[in-house]
Amino acid sequence: MLNGAGATFPYPLYSKWFDEYHKLKPDIAFNYQSIGSGGGIRQLLDETVDFGASDAPMKDDQLKKAKRPILHIPATMGAVVIAYNLPAIHQPLQLTGALVADLFLGKIKKWSDPRIIELNRGALEPLLSAGDPDVLIVHRSDGSGTTAIFSEYLSKVSPAWKSGPGQGTALRWPAGIGGKGNEGVSSFIKQIPGAVGYVELVFAKTLRLPYAWLENARKEMIDASPQAVTAAAEGMISTIPDDFRASMTQVDAKGAYPISSFTYLLVYTEPEDRKRLAMKEFLKWALTDGQKLAVPLNYAALPPALAARVLKKLEAPK
Amino acid sequence: MSGKNWHDVVFRRMLYGFAAVAFALVLGILIFLIDMGLPAIREGGIGKIFAMEWNPPLKLYGILPFIYGTLVSSLLALLIAAPISVASALFLTQIAPHRLGVIFSFLVEMLAAIPSVVYGLWGLFVVTPWMRVSVQPWLRDHLGFLPVFQGQIYGVGILAASVILAIMITPTITAICREVFATVPAMLREGVLSLGSTRFEMFWIAIIRGSRNGILGAMILGLARALGETMAVTMVVGNSPEISASLFAPAQTMASAIASEVAEASGTHLSALGVVGLVLLLISGFVFYLLRVMVRERQRRSR
Numbered sequence: 048m049l050n051g052a053g054a055t056f057p058y059p060l061y062s063k064w065f066d067e068y069h070k071l072k073p074d075i076a077f078n079y080q081s082i083g084s085g086g087g088i089r090q091l092l093d094e095t096v097d098f099g100a101s102d103a104p105m106k107d108d109q110l111k112k113a114k115r116p117i118l119h120i121p122a123t124m125g126a127v128v129i130a131y132n133l134p135a136i137h138q139p140l141q142l143t144g145a146l147v148a149d150l151f152l153g154k155i156k157k158w159s160d161p162r163i164i165e166l167n168r169g170a171l172e173p174l175l176s177a178g179d180p181d182v183l184i185v186h187r188s189d190g191s192g193t194t195a196i197f198s199e200y201l202s203k204v205s206p207a208w209k210s211g212p213g214q215g216t217a218l219r220w221p222a223g224i225g226g227k228g229n230e231g232v233s234s235f236i237k238q239i240p241g242a243v244g245y246v247e248l249v250f251a252k253t254l255r256l257p258y259a260w261l262e263n264a265r266k267e268m269i270d271a272s273p274q275a276v277t278a279a280a281e282g283m284i285s286t287i288p289d290d291f292r293a294s295m296t297q298v299d300a301k302g303a304y305p306i307s308s309f310t311y312l313l314v315y316t317e318p319e320d321r322k323r324l325a326m327k328e329f330l331k332w333a334l335t336d337g338q339k340l341a342v343p344l345n346y347a348a349l350p351p352a353l354a355a356r357v358l359k360k361l362e363a364p365k
Numbered sequence: 366m367s368g369k370n371w372h373d374v375v376f377r378r379m380l381y382g383f384a385a386v387a388f389a390l391v392l393g394i395l396i397f398l399i400d401m402g403l404p405a406i407r408e409g410g411i412g413k414i415f416a417m418e419w420n421p422p423l424k425l426y427g428i429l430p431f432i433y434g435t436l437v438s439s440l441l442a443l444l445i446a447a448p449i450s451v452a453s454a455l456f457l458t459q460i461a462p463h464r465l466g467v468i469f470s471f472l473v474e475m476l477a478a479i480p481s482v483v484y485g486l487w488g489l490f491v492v493t494p495w496m497r498v499s500v501q502p503w504l505r506d507h508l509g510f511l512p513v514f515q516g517q518i519y520g521v522g523i524l525a526a527s528v529i530l531a532i533m534i535t536p537t538i539t540a541i542c543r544e545v546f547a548t549v550p551a552m553l554r555e556g557v558l559s560l561g562s563t564r565f566e567m568f569w570i571a572i573i574r575g576s577r578n579g580i581l582g583a584m585i586l587g588l589a590r591a592l593g594e595t596m597a598v599t600m601v602v603g604n605s606p607e608i609s610a611s612l613f614a615p616a617q618t619m620a621s622a623i624a625s626e627v628a629e630a631s632g633t634h635l636s637a638l639g640v641v642g643l644v645l646l647l648i649s650g651f652v653f654y655l656l657r658v659m660v661r662e663r664q665r666r667s668r
Binding site: 213 | 419494617
């Protein structure tokens with residue numbers, strides 16, 4: 048029995064993996080508690096679990112607290128999307144990074160803002176005749192890896208955001224209301240016309256929330272999809288450091304979705320006992336055959352070149 | 366020592382032991398919270414803790430917005446729930462035919478048995494849309510000259526939280542008031558009536574005035590429940606650490622802040638949440654102390 052705890056975002060994929068792997072190797076079973084990235088890191092450092100899971104890579108001071116070296120395994124990738132409730136609009140809204148930042152800074156109060164109209168030529172006419180609803184920002188109220196990724200993106204595209212709310216798992220939001228979890232945010236967006244918020248792509252897809260296309264660093268308008276996230280990873284593969292701790296927002300690459308991120312499985316590399324070896328075998332499977340299960344669940348598969356690098360590291364951690 | 370006494374001694378020691386467990390638990394939790402909160406207090410000092418701004422990325426951990434959210438939502442809930450509860454209890458003990466009273470009491474007590482997360486769900490999907498579409502626009506249009514009924518309408522917010530809390534504490538207050546009213550001697554009621562008073566005057570003089578302390582005690586017990594309520598509140602309060610004059614605005618309570626942020630907090634942030642827990646414990650403790658004082662007062666007077 049391998050015990051793990053951590054991120055909620057990859058939980059649907061992980062549980063699928065654990066299930067499938069258990070069918071392959073009936074003597075290996077997993078127990079995973081999706082208590083949030085921070086909790087996963089805490090439990091791994093306390094050594095109450097065999098592996099942790101986190102959306103954001105561990106910080107240096109956290110790694111220093113560990114008694115033994117910890118390896119970051121990029122397990123899969125996801126996207127954060129800007130979901131909205133504008134019933135009058137039937138084609139996807141198009142937004143730039145600057146506009147997203149101004150929306151969440153509370154600077155844009157109406158959907159009829161000239162910059163939004165200009166960018167979405169013609170598409171907003173039905174909205175204006177439908178009474179031009181107020182912009183209502185919905186954010187996460189609970190500390191969350193999703194918030195960390197989204198605020199990292201906003202800090203990259205907007206100096207005002209960087210010097211204002213900044214980045215972190217919990218923020219002081221300049222505007223709007225907070226919902227608990229992806230499901231809390233989604234339910235507010237669904238209920239309130241004019242609402243806009245950020246949720247994981249997986250959530251927007253399963254709940255059929257409309258979400259915006261975003262302009263990436265190459266000035267292309269990109270629809271969030273597992274393929275566009277993989278494109279972001281491919282575009283930055285040479286810059287990913289040897290410990291795989293990397294951010295994947297606003298990657299300068301063709302076809303890359305700008306709010307993409309890795310999510311990590313965290314394991315100790317020593318001692319090489321039975322549990323550790325079993326975990327290693329599982330990780331090898333997850334990085335190869337396991338990747339095929341990602342896209343049907345709206346997660347992005349690692350680029351094969353990156354998976355190969357991770358496998359190599361897994362064999363020789365030093 | 367005789368055989369009989371030996372049993373007594375063991376029994377007595379056992380009771381002491383169990384009582385000590387309760388004492389140790391309270392003390393243990395208090396020590397845990399102080400220990401957890403100390404780093405944040407040391408880092409910022411009391412002045413930084415009792416400040417307006419809660420902003421984890423900037424390492425600002427002022428807990429006043431949470432205290433404000435907790436007190437306002439709980440007191441407003443009490444303001445809504447108290448008249449309804451007292452009226453229900455009056456109806457149950459004085460007016461309702463016996464059968465109807467039994468059924469009605471059962472239903473009110475059922476309200477107390479509903480898990481708070483269910484109240485939260487219902488609040489999220491039924492109460493807040495209703496607040497947004499009907500209640501709040503009406504309040505703004507008719508009472509909008511008051512600052513508390515101005516500002517943007519979201520549905521969720523401190524008013525929605527208060528309404529949910531009011532529904533949650535109504536059964537507690539009603540049940541206690543019912544017990545208190547039932548103890549008013551029939552002689553007293555009949556005496557007041559025989560002096561030529563109306564039924565309403567009888568209710569007021571014989572029952573409500575005579576039960577003032579009991580009603581107050583019931584309200585404090587309701588308040589204590591509202592102060593610590595977490596799940597239902599976090600789903601409808603809007604979760605924004607702001608102090609706003611408007612009751613439409615989103616806010617955040619102490620219990621809800623801890624539940625929301627603890628999973629991803631570390632370092633000073635986590636420690637500051639410990640301080641929030643400590644203050645919440647102290648406020649709740651103070652409310653229960655008030656209750657004790659009132660009960661003692663009542664006992665002394667009735668002697």
